[in-house]
Amino acid sequence: MDIQAYIESGILELYVAGALSEKENKEVYNLMLQYPEILQEVLEIEAAIIKLTASVSPVKHNDKILQAVKAHLGLTGTNSNVIPMPKYNWVTYTGWAASVLLAIGLFWTTTQNNQLKTDIQIVKTQQELLETQIANAKSNLEEANTLISVLRDNNITKIPLAGQGNFSSTYANVYWDKQQQRIYLDAEGLPEPPEGKVYQVWSLTLNPLTPTSLGTIDNFITDDNKIFEIENANASEAFGITLEPAGGSETPTMEFLYTLGVVNAG
Amino acid sequence: MELEPLIEKFKQKDEKAFETLYNMYSESMQGVIYNIVRDNDIAEEVMQDVFIKAWHNASSYSSEKGRFFTWILNIARNAAIDKTRSKAFKKSKQNLDADFFVDILETSDSLDNSTDAIGIKKFVKKLGEKCKAVLELLYFKGYTQVEASEALDMPVGTIKTRNRNCIKELRNMVLE
Known part of the structure; x- marks a missing residue:
């Protein structure tokens, strides 16, 4: 190949101008790699064209544009080939570590605090429960003491009430304090009254047979020891207990006479 | 500095290489652009577009296809000619075809x-x-x-x- 003729053809000037086809460009490129004279020629043409075109520029060395371009591209002025890593030093790491520890600490403290609050609440409830139990025990003790003193009292007459008819398996006891005009009814031998019914206590005189109501036992189910204190100013000769509709009756319903007992004279 | 390794760095988005290439070719590009648009402010505007485009399209350049100078010269000429075709430009400028760089x-x-x-x-x-x-x-x-x-x-x-x-x-x- 005649290198000189190739150069003189003017193709290299068109190559620099960008006026050749893609195929021709590749051809020139390969020849440049092969022949240093061709490369040299291209370099000189290019340098001359750069000077020619630059001579037309109204502004020489326009740094302002470069800065604007860099700002637009977000270039920092450092080599951007290596993506700049934020510079973390030990202070940064220590700071982060400290804040993480602080957060864990705060979380732990809060959890502990909540746990303690719950514990206190539980203890408070338990304490209240105990106080109630103590109060109950105290009042039970007082009741028991009262009962003992009643049983020991010489002035008190015991009247056993025996089960009647269909209710022969039931029983009750009346402890009558005549001076204080009251009776203590021990009704432990009676079953719980059915729904809507109550036991009614009667004082009786025998000649003629006259019942006087001493009232109904409305709190039979809820009372623990089934001992009921009832006023009785009558000259009773016998005591009976019938089952009556809630609210009680004027006269005893004899079919539901559970227990009956006669006061022994003397 | 050798051109080939410089361009290689530029293609890998090396800022220093970009700056060096800018300094090598910017005046030439501004001359070409100015000759087409004949307005300093517009020329600077186009200049910015050209080098931003060059940065973004750096990886598309291949020395087999032509000289780097020719590559960027093409971007500059096309950007400037595009500018002259914009409506805003046509309103403000009369026919420039008769004017040569000379x-x-x-x-x-x-x-x-x-x-x-x-x-x-x-x-x-x-x-x-x-x-x-x-x-x-x-x-x-x-x-x-x-x-x-x-x-x-x-x-x-x-x-x-x-x-x-x-x-x-x-x-x-x-x-x-």
């Missing part, structure tokens, strides 16, 4: 007095009309050889040899 050199007093500039001014004064037109179309306007041949009503071969001779004179003037 008019800028012959009429401007603001050009600096470096040896190159003086040499080029002398060169331009001596240039024949055909020579001026060939340089204008091939380098400043980006015509292909066929397009230039048609525009100047000259055979492609004549364009090539005439252009070669014009540039030979230019080289004698500006290169030692």
